[in-house]
Amino acid sequence: MEQLKRSYSLDFKIKAVELSIHRKELQSVADELGIHSKNITRWKKEYKEGKLDGSYKTVSKSKEALENIALRKALKDAELERDILKKALGIFSKNDR
Secondary structure, eight states: OOOOOOOOOHHHHHHHHHHHHHHOOHHHHHHHHTSOHHHHHHHHHHHHHTOTTSGGGOOOOOHHHHHHHHHHHHHHHHHHHHHHHHHHHHHHHHHTO
């Protein structure tokens, strides 16, 4: 059976952590919310470190990394154009026969 990776909103994570701190029963909160207790434990650690505010997910990229992304996109576009032109040439050359 294939398991899907579930993503939780930042608000859900914070409320789950606060609920587990308030009740002091991690497993019962996890069962009630339908999530694994390890998730709450990890979120609790991030909450205490101040990382559970959403800001740690935004990583600034260097100038070279941004240029690399732009060049890869340009390459993909050029390859797509080339493939379309190859197909068009094949279609038009069949009509000449």
